[in-house]
Amino acid sequence: MLSKVTGIIFAACFALLCGAAAFAQDAERTPARLAKDKISISVGAPNGSIAPLLGVNAGPSPAGAKGNAELTVEYQVAGVTMVRTHDYYGPFDLSVIYPDINADPLKPESYDFTQTDKIFDSIRDGGFEPYLRLGDSYNNVRIPRNERELMNLSAAAVEVARRYIEKSCDGLGPEIRYVEIWNEPDFKRFWPGDFDMFLLFFTETFSKLKKEFPKIKVGGPGFVVSTYKVPEQRAVAGHFFDYLRIRGIIPDFISFHMYSNDPAEYYDAALFYRDAALKAGIKKAKIHITEWNTEREGHGRNITFGREAAPRITAIWIALQEAGVDASLIYRGNDTNIDKPDFYGIFTADGREKPAAKTFTLWEEMTRYPRRCIVQTGVSLIDRVPSVKGELSPLWILAGDNGKGDCALLIANIGDQELRCTLDAGPSPIESLSITEILGPDADTSSRTVSGDRLLVAPFSVQLVKFEASHAKGSIHMLDYDDSLVTS
Secondary structure (H helix, E strand, C coil): CCCHHHHHHHHHHHHHHHHHHHCCCCCCCCECEECCCEEEEEEEEEEEECCCCCEEECCCCCCCCCCCCCCHHHHHHHCCCEEECCCCCECEEHHHHCCCCCCCCCCHHHCCCHHHHHHHHHHHHCCCEEEEEEECCHHHCCCCCCHHHHHHHHHHHHHHHHHHHHHCCCCCCCCCCEEEECCCCCCCCCCCCCHHHHHHHHHHHHHHHHHHCCCCEEEEEEECCHHHHCHHHCHHHHHHHHHHHHCCCCCCEEEEEEECCCHHHHHHHHHHHHHHHHHCCCCCCEEEEEEEECCCCCCHHHHCCCCCHHHHHHHHHHHHHHCCCCEEEECCCECCCCCCCCCCCCECCCCCECHHHHHHHHHHHHCCCCEEEEEECCCHHHHCCCCCCCCECCEEEEEEECCCCEEEEEEEECCCCCEEEEEECCCCCCCEEEEEEEECCCCEEEEEEEECCEEEECCCEEEEEEEECCHHHCCCCCCCCCHHHEEC
16 A cells, blocks of 8 residues: 555646646647758857756655665766755655744744755755755645735745755855745645735745845746646736836746747747746846656657657757756656656656666766857758747757867757768868767667768767867858758
């Protein structure tokens, strides 16, 4: 028989899966096929930066069923740098840390930090930066019923933040930089009450946190997927930003969530929230995506363990770079039960890598080339900014260099077409390419070095391609757009 906690977690998992599927807008797009399979990839001078989008939700401590693995080493090997403190199903939940909402929030005896301290220490002991979410996990939601309880909860949230901000300044591990107020308050599961009451909670808590900790970046609220995907619900975001504008509240960052297999939707959602904030006069807020993953409905294991998994999730990561997202925390690091391997963890509950964990290591390596470079192929579908309209590009490319003459390409082919590519990075010829590839139904990883400037990009593959480049010494070779290279 399942334990009560495990049963709750199963219910939460099921609701998450069903909820994400319910938010689908239109029929999912299939990547377009190109009329020609030969592509010239021209890499130009740096024109931006590649962000270290290497965060996860939960872990490395076990969560869920008893006997699950501790994953500190696995997180380190994968390249995880940040952990959002959400869905530990007890630790970090305000309803557990501050169990009596009518207790005096200024008295130490009103709090129980026992579980949370252990998890917090495990995050920092592993060298991971805590991304502090103030709120509750799916199974522990408790909101105020009146203004007095709201003020108590707001004060308690500040005291919880105080404890962990101060603990993080002990010089023994990464410090907290970000505090996120709540999680999906626009979803009744996480705020089963009046949304305007949440807005009051947000503004009260934000103001107190900024007064107490002016150097800490404070924001939120972790908008649910449907606020972007369902047209009728987009007004919720506008209402949130207008409420803040009227009260002179300027968050340091805006956070949102997304579950989709279309990389362009991530790009479009980031622009939607940035534009909504700008319309309310909030000009400098950064954009954080604090939950995201592929949509599993209708794909079965193929999108989790199969050949589509690694390239699809990498294309999404590239789209987040294109959108200028400043922080990314995939949901999630660890699964909650060994019998549910299709859940959202990049590792199974016993610590085995899924394709997402394998490709995560390539993302980390790509961030070692932080100067983002211009890329052109001459195919407008590939070169244009990501769009939710029209055809879906089969090829997603991110280029960067390290300022020392070394360049890297991260390439995700989400289509079923083999592509033959030639690289051009300046006036000097490329002598050789060092390629790490993830390919096949088991997401096998292999490495090879090839002479010259040509590479073969297999269907449903991810490649990290490294080479010496001379683009900084000469002008970029810009190709003319050729729409004839795309076929329906």
